[in-house]
Amino acid sequence: MSRRSLISISDLDRSEIARILRVSNRFAEVMTRDIKKVPTLRGRTVINLFLEPSTRTSTSFELAGKRLSADVINVKGSGSSIEKGETLKDTVITLGSYAPDVLVIRHASVGACQLAARHTDAAVVNAGDGKHEHPTQTLLDLYTIEREVGPLDGLHIAFVGDVAHSRVARSGIRGFQAMGARVTLIAPPTLIPRDAEDALGVAASTDIRDVADADVVYVLRMQLERMGPGGFVPSLREYAATYGIGHARLRPGQRVMHAGPINRGVEITGELADDPATLIERQAANGMIVRMAVLYDLLAEPAEAAASAAPLGVVAA
C-alpha cells in the first residue's frame, strides 16, 4: 500500500488499523533497545510541513522518520515562504519538486490535505487539518487503549468537552467505532455539533454525570483559539465547575485520556493531569511509535508490509 495517503481515519478499515497497531508493537520493542534506530526507510524522504503550532505531533513525526533512517525535513509556517504570502498550493508544488516520499501536513484549515494531495505525488499524511481530522492521533489513542486498557471491542469511550472544535474527537469517534467501541459525547449544548447523534453515530449528553458509564473518559481541550468572539460558554470558571474532570467526577477503574496540550484547571484539574494513573503520558510516548508504524505502512512495499518479519535490524550509530 505504498503511496497511499492518510488524510482521514476513514481511509483505513478495521484490518488496516489492526495491522498498523501490530507494527507499532514491533517498533515499541525497538524503543527498548540501546540504539533506537533501524534502517527500514533508508533513502526515503519525509517532509513535515507544519503550518500551525505543534509540539507533540511535529516532534514525534520528526523522530519517527529519523529513527526509521529516513531523511526528514521540517518546514514551519514562520520562517518559510508562507510568511511571504506563498499559497499552500505553491508550497506543496515546490516541496513536491524535491520528490519526497511523504508529506506530513499540519494546517489550520479543513481540507488543506485534500488540496495538497491534488498537487503532489507524495503520500500525504494529515497531522491535523483545522477542526476536521487528526488520524494519527486516533491511531496512537487506539494503540494506547489496547495496550493499557484492553481490546476496543465493546469498550465505552466518552469524549468530554469541546467536541465542536475537536479534530481529535472527530477522528476518534470514527476510529473507535471502527474497532468496535461505543462512543458518547458529553458537552455543553453549545459545543455539541448539530445533528451529532445522526451525523456521527454517537450518543450525546449534556449531563456530566453520564461519564460514570464510560470505561475511558477522553477529556478534550477547550480550544479557545478556534472559538472566536461570541462565547460558547459563559466563562471558563463556569465550564470548569460544570464540565471539568477531576478525581471527584470519576469512579475507580476509569481511565482518563487527553491529547494535550492541557488547560490545567479548565477541562481537567491539575491534580488529575499529574496522576500517573491517567493515560496522558502514555499517549505522548506512543505517538512516536505509532507514527513510525504509519510511515512504515505507507512506504514499505506491499509484500514487505504483509510479512510479519519487518526489517528491524539495528543501525550502527
Added chain:
Amino acid sequence: MPARLAQRPAPPASLVVRGTRVLDPAAGIDEVRDLVVAGGRIGGPLPKDAEEVDGAGLVAVPGFVDPHVHLRTPGREDLEDIATGTRAAAAGGFVTIVAMPNTAPVVDTAPVLRALLERGEREAVVRVGFYAAITVGQAGRELTEQAELAETGACGFTDDGHPVADAQVMRRALQYQRITGLPLVLHEEDPSLSARGVMHEGAVASRLGLAGIPSISESVAVARDAVLAEYEGGRIHVCHVSAAETVEEIRRARERGVAITAEVTPHHLVLTDREVEALDPTRHKMNPPLREESDRRALIAALREGVLDCVATDHAPHAADEKEVPFEEAPFGVTGLETAFAACHTHLVRTGDLPLETLVRRMGADAAAAVGLPAPTLADGAPADVALIDPEARWVVGEGGFQSRSRNSAFLGEELVGRVVMTIAGGAMAWRS
C-alpha cells in the same frame, strides 16, 4: 423611472426556424410550426434572403432573464467583464441579465452607474442592466442617492454579498422606495447567526468540522424584512433562497399580502451539502450554501407552485487561484449562466420534478416580472428574444471551455442534457453553437 438596459447595437436578425416546437407558456403558445424572425421582430413577412434553420427536434422559447449575476466590472475584469459575461449569458439562452453592484468601486453613485451603462452599450451582446447599492459602499449604514441612481437607470437596489444588517437602515430604504418604485433585492442573512460559517450547518458540517451557516440565518432575515415591508407598504425581492424555513416565511408573508418575490439558483435546486464532502471549494463553496435534500425538495416544490417566483443564477466568477486553497479559505461563489437551463433540465425536468413549461416561465417571464423588467415573448410583433434549445443534446460542462472568463462551475465535468443552440437577444443574433 424605468430601468435602463444596455446592449451593443447589432444588425437585426432575419431567419426562419422550420418545424420547431414553439413554446411560450406565458403567452399560451405551444405548437410545432415555423418561427419567423424578420428584421429583429417575431413574425411578419419573411425576407427573401432569410436564413432557414432546421428546427426539427428543437424547442424555441422566449429568451431567459437572469435577475442576479456578478459581472465583476468595474474592478475585477480579470474574472469577468461585460463582453464575456453577456456572451456567457447568450450561450445559456439569456437575453436580459442584471448585474450586482458589489464591484470595486461599488455601484453607489450615478457616475459609476452611467459609465457601466455606456460600457454595456459598447460591449453587451445581450441586454444588461445594473442594480445600485442600497447603502454607500455596501457598508450597511447610509442610503445611496437612490433618486438620482433611479433617474440614471438603475434596475433596483441591493447590497448583495452583504445583508443589510441594521433594521432601521432597511426600514429607511423601504420608505425611500416610494420615490423610486424600484425593487429592493435582498441578500438575506443574519450575520450574527451565519458568523464564520463556510457551509450548511447540518450533519455533513458536523462530520467535516466545518463551521456551519444555519438555515435560520436566512429565514430570520426574511422574516424581519417581510415584517418591515409590510409595515412600510414596500416591495422586496429575496435573492437566492436556499432553505425550507425561508420558503415557509415567504409563503406566510405572501398569504398576508406582503409584496414579496423570490428567486432560487439552479445549484440550490440540484445539489445538496453532501457534495461538500469532496472539499472542493471551486465547485461547492457558495453563499448561501448548498443545503439538505429536504431543503432541495422544498425549493423545487415552491418553484413549481410559484412561492418562489423564478430561477436566478447568482453567476459569481472567481479565478482558479482564488479557489485552489483549503475549503475554509476559499471565496464563496460559482458561475451559472452557461449551465442554468441544462442543469435544471437534466435534474428537474427530465426527472419529472418540474414541467418544462414551468421551467421556461420561471426562467423567463416570471424572472422579468419579479424585478419589474419587460418579459420576453414569442408573440407576433414582439422584439425577437429567443432561445433555441436542443433538449436531447448531451454535453460535458467545461469541455470546450466557457464563454465566461472563469470556470468555477458547480457542474464542472458533469454531463448535462439539453443545450442552447441559438440565442437571439433584442432582435440580434447573440449566440450560435
